[in-house]
Amino acid sequence: MADGWEWDATLFAGAAPHYARGRLPYAPGLADELARALRLDGTGRLLDVGCGPGTLALELADRFAETVGLDADADMVAEAARTAERTGLAGRTRWVHARAEQLPLGLGLFDVAAFAQSFHWMERDQVAATVRDMLRPGGVLVHLSDWKAEPRSTDPLPHRPVPQPAIDALVRRHLGPVRRAGRGVLPHGTPGGESLVYARAGLIGPEQLIVPGGRPLERSADEVVAGVLSLSSSAPHLFGTGLPTFETELRALLRGASPSGRFSVRQPGSEAVLWRKPER
Numbered sequence: 110m111a112d113g114w115e116w117d118a119t120l121f122a123g124a125a126p127h128y129a130r131g132r133l134p135y136a137p138g139l140a141d142e143l144a145r146a147l148r149l150d151g152t153g154r155l156l157d158v159g160c161g162p163g164t165l166a167l168e169l170a171d172r173f174a175e176t177v178g179l180d181a182d183a184d185m186v187a188e189a190a191r192t193a194e195r196t197g198l199a200g201r202t203r204w205v206h207a208r209a210e211q212l213p214l215g216l217g218l219f220d221v222a223a224f225a226q227s228f229h230w231m232e233r234d235q236v237a238a239t240v241r242d243m244l245r246p247g248g249v250l251v252h253l254s255d256w257k258a259e260p261r262s263t264d265p266l267p268h269r270p271v272p273q274p275a276i277d278a279l280v281r282r283h284l285g286p287v288r289r290a291g292r293g294v295l296p297h298g299t300p301g302g303e304s305l306v307y308a309r310a311g312l313i314g315p316e317q318l319i320v321p322g323g324r325p326l327e328r329s330a331d332e333v334v335a336g337v338l339s340l341s342s343s344a345p346h347l348f349g350t351g352l353p354t355f356e357t358e359l360r361a362l363l364r365g366a367s368p369s370g371r372f373s374v375r376q377p378g379s380e381a382v383l384w385r386k387p388e389r
Protein backbone atom coordinates (compact mmCIF):
# COMPACT_ATOMS: atom_id res chain seq x y z
CA MET A 110 0.00 0.00 0.00
CA ALA A 111 0.92 3.67 -0.12
CA ASP A 112 3.86 4.56 2.15
CA GLY A 113 2.78 5.49 5.67
CA TRP A 114 -0.90 4.72 5.04
CA GLU A 115 -2.67 1.85 6.70
CA TRP A 116 -5.90 0.30 5.43
CA ASP A 117 -8.84 0.38 7.84
CA ALA A 118 -12.46 -0.66 7.59
CA THR A 119 -13.81 2.90 7.42
CA LEU A 120 -12.31 3.41 3.93
CA PHE A 121 -15.70 3.46 2.14
CA ALA A 122 -17.91 3.80 5.25
CA GLY A 123 -21.27 5.29 4.29
CA ALA A 124 -20.45 5.33 0.56
CA ALA A 125 -22.36 2.21 -0.48
CA PRO A 126 -25.89 3.70 -0.82
CA HIS A 127 -24.46 6.47 -3.03
CA TYR A 128 -22.17 4.35 -5.16
CA ALA A 129 -24.32 2.86 -7.91
CA ARG A 130 -26.16 6.13 -8.51
CA GLY A 131 -23.16 8.40 -8.13
CA ARG A 132 -20.41 6.67 -10.09
CA LEU A 133 -20.26 6.89 -13.86
CA PRO A 134 -20.87 3.57 -15.59
CA TYR A 135 -18.18 1.57 -17.35
CA ALA A 136 -18.20 2.10 -21.11
CA PRO A 137 -21.22 0.56 -22.85
CA GLY A 138 -20.18 -2.61 -24.62
CA LEU A 139 -17.55 -3.51 -22.02
CA ALA A 140 -19.30 -6.75 -21.03
CA ASP A 141 -19.58 -7.83 -24.70
CA GLU A 142 -15.91 -7.02 -25.33
CA LEU A 143 -14.81 -8.96 -22.26
CA ALA A 144 -17.08 -11.86 -23.21
CA ARG A 145 -15.44 -11.98 -26.64
CA ALA A 146 -11.87 -11.65 -25.38
CA LEU A 147 -12.38 -14.20 -22.60
CA ARG A 148 -14.59 -16.53 -24.71
CA LEU A 149 -17.29 -16.52 -22.06
CA ASP A 150 -20.06 -19.01 -22.78
CA GLY A 151 -22.20 -19.07 -19.64
CA THR A 152 -20.07 -21.71 -17.93
CA GLY A 153 -17.12 -21.14 -15.59
CA ARG A 154 -16.68 -19.07 -12.45
CA LEU A 155 -15.89 -15.38 -11.91
CA LEU A 156 -14.31 -13.88 -8.78
CA ASP A 157 -14.71 -10.09 -8.46
CA VAL A 158 -12.33 -8.82 -5.76
CA GLY A 159 -13.35 -5.47 -4.26
CA CYS A 160 -16.69 -5.77 -6.03
CA GLY A 161 -18.33 -2.71 -4.44
CA PRO A 162 -22.10 -2.79 -5.04
CA GLY A 163 -21.53 -5.42 -7.75
CA THR A 164 -20.80 -2.96 -10.56
CA LEU A 165 -18.83 -5.36 -12.79
CA ALA A 166 -19.90 -8.68 -11.24
CA LEU A 167 -23.57 -8.02 -12.00
CA GLU A 168 -22.76 -6.91 -15.57
CA LEU A 169 -20.99 -10.22 -16.20
CA ALA A 170 -22.98 -12.62 -14.02
CA ASP A 171 -25.14 -14.00 -16.83
CA ARG A 172 -21.96 -14.95 -18.75
CA PHE A 173 -20.79 -17.34 -16.02
CA ALA A 174 -22.29 -20.32 -14.18
CA GLU A 175 -21.30 -18.71 -10.88
CA THR A 176 -20.05 -15.28 -9.85
CA VAL A 177 -18.53 -14.58 -6.44
CA GLY A 178 -18.19 -10.94 -5.41
CA LEU A 179 -16.01 -10.12 -2.41
CA ASP A 180 -15.68 -6.78 -0.67
CA ALA A 181 -14.30 -5.49 2.63
CA ASP A 182 -17.25 -3.13 3.15
CA ALA A 183 -20.35 -4.88 4.51
CA ASP A 184 -22.75 -2.27 3.09
CA MET A 185 -21.28 -2.66 -0.41
CA VAL A 186 -21.83 -6.42 -0.26
CA ALA A 187 -25.40 -5.88 0.99
CA GLU A 188 -26.11 -3.48 -1.90
CA ALA A 189 -24.74 -6.02 -4.37
CA ALA A 190 -26.89 -8.81 -2.91
CA ARG A 191 -30.02 -6.61 -3.03
CA THR A 192 -29.41 -5.67 -6.66
CA ALA A 193 -28.78 -9.31 -7.57
CA GLU A 194 -32.10 -10.21 -5.94
CA ARG A 195 -33.95 -7.42 -7.75
CA THR A 196 -32.46 -8.26 -11.15
CA GLY A 197 -33.00 -12.02 -10.97
CA LEU A 198 -29.29 -12.80 -10.60
CA ALA A 199 -29.36 -14.04 -6.99
CA GLY A 200 -29.29 -17.69 -8.07
CA ARG A 201 -25.97 -17.41 -9.89
CA THR A 202 -24.19 -14.94 -7.59
CA ARG A 203 -22.65 -15.18 -4.14
CA TRP A 204 -21.45 -12.25 -2.04
CA VAL A 205 -18.68 -12.45 0.53
CA HIS A 206 -17.85 -9.80 3.11
CA ALA A 207 -14.09 -10.10 3.64
CA ARG A 208 -10.80 -8.43 2.88
CA ALA A 209 -8.97 -9.64 -0.21
CA GLU A 210 -6.04 -10.34 2.09
CA GLN A 211 -8.15 -13.10 3.73
CA LEU A 212 -8.49 -15.06 0.47
CA PRO A 213 -8.64 -17.90 -0.57
CA LEU A 214 -11.37 -18.57 2.04
CA GLY A 215 -12.09 -21.98 0.54
CA LEU A 216 -13.84 -20.39 -2.45
CA GLY A 217 -12.36 -22.86 -4.95
CA LEU A 218 -10.95 -22.33 -8.44
CA PHE A 219 -12.03 -19.63 -10.87
CA ASP A 220 -11.79 -19.13 -14.64
CA VAL A 221 -11.65 -15.34 -14.37
CA ALA A 222 -10.73 -13.00 -11.50
CA ALA A 223 -11.35 -9.26 -11.70
CA PHE A 224 -10.08 -6.21 -9.86
CA ALA A 225 -12.23 -3.26 -10.95
CA GLN A 226 -10.77 -0.03 -9.53
CA SER A 227 -9.96 -1.90 -6.32
CA PHE A 228 -6.46 -3.43 -6.50
CA HIS A 229 -4.71 -0.20 -5.40
CA TRP A 230 -6.35 -0.53 -1.97
CA MET A 231 -4.86 -3.96 -1.30
CA GLU A 232 -1.62 -5.60 -0.13
CA ARG A 233 -0.92 -6.10 -3.78
CA ASP A 234 1.85 -8.70 -3.91
CA GLN A 235 0.11 -10.93 -1.38
CA VAL A 236 -3.31 -10.63 -3.02
CA ALA A 237 -1.99 -11.09 -6.58
CA ALA A 238 -0.18 -14.29 -5.57
CA THR A 239 -3.23 -15.68 -3.78
CA VAL A 240 -5.59 -14.85 -6.64
CA ARG A 241 -3.16 -16.39 -9.16
CA ASP A 242 -3.38 -19.62 -7.14
CA MET A 243 -7.19 -19.37 -7.20
CA LEU A 244 -7.22 -19.28 -11.03
CA ARG A 245 -7.35 -22.53 -12.95
CA PRO A 246 -4.39 -23.07 -15.31
CA GLY A 247 -5.03 -20.80 -18.32
CA GLY A 248 -7.40 -18.64 -16.26
CA VAL A 249 -7.39 -14.86 -16.69
CA LEU A 250 -7.01 -11.96 -14.26
CA VAL A 251 -8.71 -8.74 -15.43
CA HIS A 252 -7.54 -5.36 -14.11
CA LEU A 253 -10.22 -2.81 -14.96
CA SER A 254 -10.12 0.98 -14.75
CA ASP A 255 -11.27 4.08 -16.56
CA TRP A 256 -9.18 4.68 -19.69
CA LYS A 257 -6.98 7.53 -18.52
CA ALA A 258 -5.23 8.09 -21.87
CA GLU A 259 -8.51 8.66 -23.76
CA PRO A 260 -8.27 11.67 -26.14
CA ARG A 261 -10.51 14.43 -24.80
CA SER A 262 -13.38 15.52 -27.01
CA THR A 263 -13.94 19.26 -27.39
CA ASP A 264 -17.47 18.91 -28.82
CA PRO A 265 -19.96 21.14 -27.02
CA LEU A 266 -22.01 19.53 -24.22
CA PRO A 267 -25.77 20.08 -23.82
CA HIS A 268 -25.56 21.12 -20.13
CA ARG A 269 -23.09 22.83 -17.83
CA PRO A 270 -20.09 20.74 -16.80
CA VAL A 271 -19.83 19.45 -13.24
CA PRO A 272 -17.93 22.22 -11.37
CA GLN A 273 -15.19 19.86 -10.20
CA PRO A 274 -12.60 22.45 -9.04
CA ALA A 275 -15.22 24.18 -6.85
CA ILE A 276 -16.38 20.81 -5.44
CA ASP A 277 -12.78 19.86 -4.66
CA ALA A 278 -12.27 23.21 -2.90
CA LEU A 279 -15.43 22.68 -0.81
CA VAL A 280 -14.25 19.20 0.20
CA ARG A 281 -10.87 20.64 1.19
CA ARG A 282 -12.56 23.35 3.27
CA HIS A 283 -14.43 20.64 5.21
CA LEU A 284 -11.80 17.89 5.35
CA GLY A 285 -8.48 19.71 5.13
CA PRO A 286 -5.96 20.18 2.34
CA VAL A 287 -4.62 16.62 2.15
CA ARG A 288 -6.56 13.75 0.55
CA ARG A 289 -8.25 11.67 3.23
CA ALA A 290 -8.68 7.88 3.10
CA GLY A 291 -10.16 5.95 6.02
CA ARG A 292 -8.54 7.16 9.24
CA GLY A 293 -5.40 8.32 7.43
CA VAL A 294 -4.29 10.64 4.63
CA LEU A 295 -2.87 9.90 1.20
CA PRO A 296 -0.80 12.92 0.15
CA HIS A 297 0.59 11.09 -2.89
CA GLY A 298 -2.48 9.05 -3.80
CA THR A 299 -2.66 5.29 -4.27
CA PRO A 300 0.14 3.25 -5.87
CA GLY A 301 0.38 2.59 -9.62
CA GLY A 302 2.70 0.22 -11.46
CA GLU A 303 0.40 -2.79 -11.01
CA SER A 304 1.88 -4.44 -14.13
CA LEU A 305 5.06 -5.14 -12.20
CA VAL A 306 3.04 -6.68 -9.37
CA TYR A 307 1.12 -9.02 -11.72
CA ALA A 308 4.33 -9.98 -13.54
CA ARG A 309 6.01 -10.71 -10.18
CA ALA A 310 3.08 -13.01 -9.39
CA GLY A 311 3.99 -15.08 -12.46
CA LEU A 312 1.08 -13.96 -14.66
CA ILE A 313 1.59 -13.55 -18.41
CA GLY A 314 0.60 -10.25 -20.03
CA PRO A 315 -0.42 -7.57 -20.40
CA GLU A 316 -3.11 -7.68 -23.10
CA GLN A 317 -4.93 -4.37 -23.29
CA LEU A 318 -8.60 -4.10 -24.21
CA ILE A 319 -10.00 -0.60 -24.68
CA VAL A 320 -13.67 0.33 -24.91
CA PRO A 321 -13.88 4.02 -25.81
CA GLY A 322 -16.25 6.42 -24.07
CA GLY A 323 -16.83 10.01 -25.07
CA ARG A 324 -20.57 10.40 -25.50
CA PRO A 325 -22.21 12.99 -23.23
CA LEU A 326 -24.09 11.71 -20.18
CA GLU A 327 -26.68 13.79 -18.37
CA ARG A 328 -26.35 13.99 -14.59
CA SER A 329 -28.77 15.40 -12.05
CA ALA A 330 -27.59 17.34 -9.00
CA ASP A 331 -28.59 14.32 -6.86
CA GLU A 332 -26.32 12.09 -8.94
CA VAL A 333 -23.44 14.54 -8.65
CA VAL A 334 -23.89 14.68 -4.85
CA ALA A 335 -24.00 10.86 -4.74
CA GLY A 336 -20.82 10.73 -6.83
CA VAL A 337 -18.98 12.94 -4.32
CA LEU A 338 -20.19 10.85 -1.35
CA SER A 339 -19.19 7.61 -3.13
CA LEU A 340 -15.48 8.53 -3.08
CA SER A 341 -13.13 7.30 -0.37
CA SER A 342 -11.72 10.85 -0.21
CA SER A 343 -15.11 12.40 0.60
CA ALA A 344 -17.04 9.42 2.00
CA PRO A 345 -19.82 10.31 4.45
CA HIS A 346 -17.97 9.11 7.58
CA LEU A 347 -15.23 11.71 7.08
CA PHE A 348 -17.61 14.62 7.68
CA GLY A 349 -18.95 13.38 11.02
CA THR A 350 -21.67 15.72 12.29
CA GLY A 351 -20.71 18.21 9.54
CA LEU A 352 -22.24 16.01 6.81
CA PRO A 353 -25.62 17.86 6.54
CA THR A 354 -23.82 21.23 6.31
CA PHE A 355 -21.47 19.89 3.64
CA GLU A 356 -24.38 18.52 1.63
CA THR A 357 -26.32 21.80 1.90
CA GLU A 358 -23.29 23.76 0.72
CA LEU A 359 -22.62 21.29 -2.10
CA ARG A 360 -26.20 21.55 -3.34
CA ALA A 361 -26.04 25.38 -3.24
CA LEU A 362 -22.81 25.27 -5.23
CA LEU A 363 -24.44 22.99 -7.83
CA ARG A 364 -27.52 25.24 -8.10
CA GLY A 365 -25.22 28.20 -8.75
CA ALA A 366 -23.30 26.27 -11.39
CA SER A 367 -26.39 25.03 -13.25
CA PRO A 368 -29.76 26.62 -12.49
CA SER A 369 -31.46 23.86 -14.55
CA GLY A 370 -30.03 21.28 -12.12
CA ARG A 371 -28.68 19.28 -15.09
CA PHE A 372 -25.02 18.63 -15.79
CA SER A 373 -23.11 17.03 -18.64
CA VAL A 374 -20.14 14.73 -18.28
CA ARG A 375 -18.40 12.55 -20.82
CA GLN A 376 -18.76 8.80 -20.55
CA PRO A 377 -15.32 7.56 -19.55
CA GLY A 378 -13.74 4.88 -21.69
CA SER A 379 -12.82 1.62 -19.98
CA GLU A 380 -9.45 -0.11 -20.03
CA ALA A 381 -9.24 -3.80 -19.17
CA VAL A 382 -5.78 -5.29 -18.87
CA LEU A 383 -5.69 -9.08 -19.08
CA TRP A 384 -3.12 -11.28 -17.36
CA ARG A 385 -3.10 -15.04 -17.98
CA LYS A 386 -2.07 -17.81 -15.65
CA PRO A 387 0.25 -20.21 -17.50
CA GLU A 388 -1.34 -23.54 -18.50
CA ARG A 389 1.39 -25.33 -16.53
Ligand SMILES: C[S@@+](CC[C@H](N)C(=O)[O-])C[C@H]1O[C@@H](n2cnc3c(N)ncnc32)[C@H](O)[C@@H]1O
Nearest residue numbers: 159160161164180181182208209225226227230
Ligand atom coordinates in the same frame (compact mmCIF):
# COMPACT_ATOMS: atom_id res chain seq x y z
C1 LIG B 1 -13.60 2.20 -6.05
S1 LIG B 1 -14.53 0.86 -5.37
C2 LIG B 1 -14.75 -0.19 -6.80
C3 LIG B 1 -16.02 -1.01 -6.72
C4 LIG B 1 -16.34 -1.84 -7.96
N1 LIG B 1 -15.34 -2.87 -8.18
C5 LIG B 1 -16.48 -0.99 -9.19
O1 LIG B 1 -15.80 -1.27 -10.17
O2 LIG B 1 -17.29 -0.06 -9.19
C6 LIG B 1 -13.29 -0.02 -4.45
C7 LIG B 1 -13.88 -1.16 -3.62
O3 LIG B 1 -12.79 -1.93 -3.12
C8 LIG B 1 -13.13 -2.33 -1.80
N2 LIG B 1 -11.91 -2.63 -1.06
C9 LIG B 1 -10.96 -1.75 -0.65
N3 LIG B 1 -9.97 -2.41 -0.01
C10 LIG B 1 -10.30 -3.72 -0.03
C11 LIG B 1 -9.67 -4.90 0.46
N4 LIG B 1 -8.49 -4.83 1.07
N5 LIG B 1 -10.29 -6.07 0.28
C12 LIG B 1 -11.50 -6.14 -0.37
N6 LIG B 1 -12.13 -5.05 -0.84
C13 LIG B 1 -11.54 -3.86 -0.69
C14 LIG B 1 -13.90 -1.15 -1.23
O4 LIG B 1 -14.67 -1.51 -0.10
C15 LIG B 1 -14.70 -0.70 -2.43
O5 LIG B 1 -15.97 -1.29 -2.46
